[in-house]
Amino acid sequence: MITMASEDLLNKAINLYMSTLKSLDSFISEPATKYYLSFEQYLILHDIATQKKIMLMDIADQRQVTRSAISRQIKVLLKHKYVYQRADPNDRRRLFLHLTKEGKRVEAEISDNVTDRFSGWVQIFGEDKAQEVIQLLEDFGELIVKQEAEKNTSEVINSEDER
CATH class of the missing domain: 1.20.5 (Single alpha-helices involved in coiled-coils or other helix-helix interfaces)
Structure with a gap:
């Protein structure tokens, strides 16, 4: 049984979702949109920048998602020429992900913007x-x-x- 207090709380939650939470994703993703990337794609770019010898399956394992989900994201990064793949000389089936020169620049710029944006939130709150x-x-x-x-x-x- 729902009480008046519970119903009021539910209505507030719905209003919060409609007015704020639905927009949160685009608000967080904004620093990456200049480069036609989602925030998830930026995070993959960041992982490649900060981890040595990283492969698609490593990213999938870290994020607890399927390899095909990460593969779709990486295809976008490859299309924009932000990353490239290089085979392991000891096992050609293993493909390591690397940033291109442009990928390094884009990752650094987005990271700076994300850090500035987050610092602004911390200053406000x-x-x-x-x-x-x-x-x-x-x-x-x-x-x-x-x-x-x-x-x-x-x-x-x-x-x-x-x-």
Whole structure:
């Protein structure tokens, strides 16, 4: 049974989603859009810049996503000539990802813009409040989002077992 207080809270959550959370992705992604990249593609570019001998499967493992999901993102980076692949001389099947000169420049510029943008948020909120917001989002991710994803995964597995 939903109470008036719960209903009010639900309405506030819906309004927050409609007015703020839907726009958060584009707000966070903005520094990368100048280069026709999503924030996820920038993060892959950043991983390549900061990790030696990194392969597509390493990025997929770190992000806990499929290789095909990362492959689609890397295709965009290859198309823009921000990255290139080089085969391991000891095992030609292993392809290491590297930044081109342009990729290094773009990654550095986006990183500077992301850092400046985040620093601006911390200045507005103050470090303590920024920590609280991050902690709240981490808790929400762990207690709500992750639990829901695990529940949905087990439901899919159970329905497949019943077939």
